[in-house]
Amino acid sequence: DVKVTQSSRYLVKRTGEKVFLECVQDMDHENMFWYRQDPGLGLRLIYFSYDVKMKEKGDIPEGYSVSREKKERFSLILESASTNQTSMYLCASSFLQSPYEQYFGPGTRLTVT
């Protein structure tokens, strides 16, 4: 079974803090994704990566950056957290040859106060 794990299920941070969200997958997937999920807005892609050190912006990259130093690990960084970044963050991964069949982690619910 594909396993995608995220470092925290719940996180509370203060405005202006630097926040790291970590994601690890154990299926040797080339692609990894970061989404945020908000009521009424659904899932929106923040960034994705198709290889180590490679990244591409999704639909809402502003205020975020990412890092992929190892194939199995993809980090999302909030450089200076703001209250409008309070959300559920979901990591996903997929094989290069079937990019749309994405496997999701359990999510991190981030609250910025």
Add this chain to the structure above:
Amino acid sequence: GQQLNQSPQSMFIQEGEDVSMNCTSSSIFNTWLWYKQDPGEGPVLLIALYKAGELTSNGRLTAQFGITRKDSFLNISASIPSDVGIYFCAGHPIFYGGSQGNLIFGKGTKLSVKP
């Protein structure tokens, strides 16, 4: 931006009933997928569709890729209590400028048990 219209937004089921939901778009899609999300968990992939007209089953779930390539349908037969959750459609528009793997998600259909 690209949008998927998913309906119904919510529905109540009684055990044993069949359930139908659908997703439509103004754009042509080359891929349709259906996911289910349980409370506090990430979405789980149920079915992936790649060809217009394709009909694919996964147990009691059946999904179809519409002939026009602008819609998809999900049916659940003989529903059981564990079918409760939020079902999302997702797809990749054929002329989308987004990157490989970039999916557009519907807003979900929430399935609940009839009181």
